[in-house]
Amino acid sequence: xxxxxxxxxxxxxxxxxxxxxxxxxxxxxxxxxxxxxxxxxxxxxxxxxxxxxxxxxxxxxxxxxxxxxxxxxxxxxxxxxxxxxxxxxxxxxxxxxxxxxxxxxxxxxxxxxxxxxxxxxxxxxxxxxxxxxxxxxxxxxxxxxxxxxxxxxxxxxxxxxxxxxxxxxxxxxxxxxxxxxxxxxxxxxxxxxxxxxxxxxxxxxxxxxxxxxxxxxxxxxxxxxxxxxxxxxxxxxxxxxxxxxxxxxxxxxxxxxxxxxxxxxxxxxxxxxxxxxxxxxxxxxxxxxxxxxxxxxxxxxxxxxxxxxxxxxxxxxxxxxxxxxxxxxxxxxxxxxxxxxxxxxxxxxxxxxxxxxxxxxxxxxxxxxxxxxxxxxxxxxxxxxxxxxxxxxxxxxxxxxxxxxxxxxxxxxxxxxxxxxxxxxxxxxxxxxxxxxxxxxxxxxxxxxxxxxxxxxxxxxxxxxxxxxxxxxxxxxxxxxxxxxxxxxxxxxxxxxx
Ligand code: UDP
Numbered sequence: 001x002x003x004x005x006x007x008x009x010x011x012x013x014x015x016x017x018x019x020x021x022x023x024x025x026x027x028x029x030x031x032x033x034x035x036x037x038x039x040x041x042x043x044x045x046x047x048x049x050x051x052x053x054x055x056x057x058x059x060x061x062x063x064x065x066x067x068x069x070x071x072x073x074x075x076x077x078x079x080x081x082x083x084x085x086x087x088x089x090x091x092x093x094x095x096x097x098x099x100x101x102x103x104x105x106x107x108x109x110x111x112x113x114x115x116x117x118x119x120x121x122x123x124x125x126x127x128x129x130x131x132x133x134x135x136x137x138x139x140x141x142x143x144x145x146x147x148x149x150x151x152x153x154x155x156x157x158x159x160x161x162x163x164x165x166x167x168x169x170x171x172x173x174x175x176x177x178x179x180x181x182x183x184x185x186x187x188x189x190x191x192x193x194x195x196x197x198x199x200x201x202x203x204x205x206x207x208x209x210x211x212x213x214x215x216x217x218x219x220x221x222x223x224x225x226x227x228x229x230x231x232x233x234x235x236x237x238x239x240x241x242x243x244x245x246x247x248x249x250x251x252x253x254x255x256x257x258x259x260x261x262x263x264x265x266x267x268x269x270x271x272x273x274x275x276x277x278x279x280x281x282x283x284x285x286x287x288x289x290x291x292x293x294x295x296x297x298x299x300x301x302x303x304x305x306x307x308x309x310x311x312x313x314x315x316x317x318x319x320x321x322x323x324x325x326x327x328x329x330x331x332x333x334x335x336x337x338x339x340x341x342x343x344x345x346x347x348x349x350x351x352x353x354x355x356x357x358x359x360x361x362x363x364x365x366x367x368x369x370x371x372x373x374x375x376x377x378x379x380x381x382x383x384x385x386x387x388x389x390x391x392x393x394x395x396x397x398x399x400x401x402x403x404x405x406x407x408x409x410x411x412x413x414x415x416x417x418x419x420x421x422x423x424x425x426x427x428x429x430x431x432x433x434x435x436x437x438x439x440x441x442x443x444x445x446x447x448x449x450x451x452x453x454x455x456x457x458x459x460x461x462x463x464x465x466x467x468x469x470x471x472x473x474x475x476x477x478x479x480x481x482x483x484x485x486x487x488x489x490x491x492x493x494x495x496x497x498x
Contacts, residue, residue, distance in 0.1 A: 018047040018479060019121055022149070023082070023109065024129040026057020026089060028276050028303035032378050033151045033232050033257035034129050035077075035274060040254075042076045044468050045475040048121060049077040052112055056089030057081075060276040080116075083108040094206050095213065102134055109138045125478050127230070133217040136225065145481050146227045147474070148218070151257075152377045152398045154231050154238040155405060158187055158245040159195060164219045165248075175200040186244025194404035197396045211397075222249070228474060230254045232377070235466060236456035237384070237410065252474045253466065256381040260461050261364055261454075273360065277303065277331060280354035284327060284362070287352050291325050291367035297433060298362055298388075299372040300329035302379055305395050311423050312339035316346045318429030324369070324437070325350045329357055363388050370436050372416075372429070375402040385461075387454030389413050389446050391432040393424050411449040 020041050024034035031053065038051045053061065055069070058081035062072050072079040085101030085108075092098035116123050125145040128135030130152070139146040150157045162184040163171060171192070174180040178193035192200065198215075201208035222229070232255035235242065245251060288296065297319065301307075307330055319326045330343060332355045346353045359379070362368060363386040371383045372391040380402045383390050390413030392403035406413040416432045419425050436443055461467050 018045065018475060018482075019116070019124050020047055020049045020127055021052060021113065021116070021123040021125070021144075022049060022127040022129075023052045023132060023135045024057075025132070026054040026060070026084075026276070029376050029378050030129050030151060031057065031061070031276065032273055033255075034127075034149065036257035036259070037127070037149060037230065037232075037254065038077045040467075040471055041475065044471050047475060050112075050116065050123070051077055051079050052082050052109070053079070054084040054089075055081045055087045056084075057276065060089075061274050080112050082112050091207065092210060095210055098210055098214075105134045106137055106141075109134065110141060113138060113142050113144070124482055131211060131214040131218050133214055133221055136218065136221040136227075140225070145478055146225060147478070148222065148227050148229045150229055150231045152232075153402060153405060154233050154241040154245055154251070154253075155187065155190075156196060156398045156401055157229070157231060157249065157251075158241055159184060159190065159401070160215055160219065161245060161248055162187075163199060164216055171195065171199050184244075187241060188409070190401070190404070194401050196398055196401060201396075208396075226250060228252055228477065230474065232257045232381070234457060234460035236460065237453070252470050254471050254474070255467065256385055256457055256460060257378075258360065258382055258385045258457070258461065261385070261458060273358065275356065275358070277356035279356055279358065282352060282354055284352055284354050284357050285365070288327065288362065288365045288367045293366050294369040295325055296365075296367045297322065297324050297326040297370055297372060298328075298368050299326060300357075300359060300379065301374040301393070301395070302376040303331070305334065305374055306331075307335040307339060308423070309336045309338040309342070310421070312336070312342045312346075314423055314426045315429060316342045318424075318426035318433070319346070319351060320349070321426065321430050322433050322437075323350070324433070325367075327351070327357070327362065327368075328353045329355070329359075331355055360386075370433070372433070375399040375406065377402055380406060381457075384410075384412065384450070384453050385457040387450045389436055389450045391416050391429070391436060393418065395422075410453060411446055412453055413446065413450075 022034050022038045024030040035051060038049045041047045042049045058079065061079065065072060069081060083104055085104035092101055113123050123144055125147065126135055126139040127147045127149050129149045136146060167184060171182060174192055178191060180192045181189040183189045198208040198212040202212050228250045230252045233253060234255050235253060242251060242253060299315065312335065319328065328346060328351060330353055343353050360382055363371065363382050368388055370391060371388045372393060373379045373383060375392045375394045377398060390406050392406045392413050392415045394400040394403040403415045407415045414432050414436055416424055416428050436446065459465055
């Protein structure tokens with residue numbers, strides 16, 4: 001199946017020997033940066049690129065495609081699914097389930113590599129997003145070059161690295177003291193509460209245990225294979241942290257994985273994201289157009305976090321007390337049914353509730369004033385690139401670390417505290433919003449910092465800017481490695497003949 005040809009793609013020119021197979025999880029937070037990277041490898045590097053997601057994610061990307069195994073092309077890159085052993089989008093229940101799925105996962109991804117070779121487009125390099133050790137295994141099996149795409153901040157990369165290289169015991173010993181400070185090599189001190197939640201949840205949460213195990217395996221593989229690591233960040237954001245990790249990991253800084261604002265404002269169709277959720281039918285862009293400049297509070301907790309009835313109630317009352325217009329994303333599948341009454345209420349008056357929106361379009365709209373966010377790394381980068389100050393309400397994984405960076409390192413937002421039940425209360429929401437939108441010197445400084453970082457982010461993705469240069473350098477290195485690889489192969493054959 002072929003989608004509309006991409007107008008911005010560079011005349012179909014391909015590099016001499018590169019076919020990248022980029023493999024990602026079938027969730028929105030992995031798809032977005034993986035697809036942006038894939039399209040950049042094609043448009044900036046002139047490479048052939050295939051993006052591979054589990055079948056469940058592929059189906060959601062292309063719902064009109066009846067044959068869910070079929071290859072799809074958008075004129076710039078191709079999409080081929082693989083089976084993760086279950087195909088229904090469910091996460092493994094426990095470590096045993098994960099191990100069972102792993103075998104099927106390995107076979108299916110290997111089959112994708114073989115079928116591409118059989119069709120005359122052999123893969124030369126594989127790229128895996130974050131914790132996908134099976135991709136490393138497939139690359140090893142097929143003797144393919146490999147890169148890891150780190151889709152969290154460089155601070156998280158450095159923190160995980162040191163956790164698995166000598167600091168696990170110290171962190172585990174203080175797991176129950178959230179304010180305990182740990183200083184990892186080259187990094188600013190981090191409190192336990194600012195670290196990835198998996199470190200402290202590994203003993204009582206099966207999902208955290210599994211994810212931490214997968215990451216551990218990935219770091220072990222990285223120690224052996226020494227792959228290049230692409231990081232979705234930019235120098236102005238994490239200069240010191242990038243320097244801190246460089247002695248240990250071969251890093252290429254290729255972020256932020258966000259189109260330039262000019263493309264968003266032009267509503268350039270080729271830059272549009274592929275959404276795994278159906279866009280809400282309400283015309284929220286028209287609604288935003290009707291709002292005053294810098295007046296709207298945008299609130300979204302991403303694609304995975306769910307709402308309890310109490311959480312909906314608290315946010316509703318908080319937003320209503322602020323008296324500002326608000327746009328609030330609550331996914332249909334992400335809320336308790338009993339919350340519907342309050343959501344009906346939230347849709348009246350100054351507010352609009354949608355099940356899903358095009359977040360990049362929303363954040364770059366002139367009427368948006370601030371973003372109440374769970375601090376997923378994509379949402380954080382998108383807010384930074386749009387210059388929108390944040391109320392950070394982290395929940396799990398790298399989100400507390402991102403919230404810490406937002407508030408303490410970059411000064412582009414304020415962190416809200418959840419209560420003992422993990423709920424963001426109405427009082428806390430109001431207090432953070434009033435502070436962020438208020439006239440204090442500190443709030444003005446946050447707005448100035450947000451504008452400054454927006455400029456830096458735009459510079460990073462400008463034509464021939466650092467992101468493009470680093471990506472070209474990365475492709476060149478991959479190609480050079482390929483030539484060396486071929487030379488070694490011919491030497492081996494020569495030895496055999498002799
Ligand atoms: N997103 C969107 N529309 C929405 C909510 C989220 O397009 O209504 C996108 C958002 O732009 C971001 C991704 O979904 O790129 C969520 O990724 P993130 O890392 O922020 O959080 P996750 O969903 O992985 O927790």
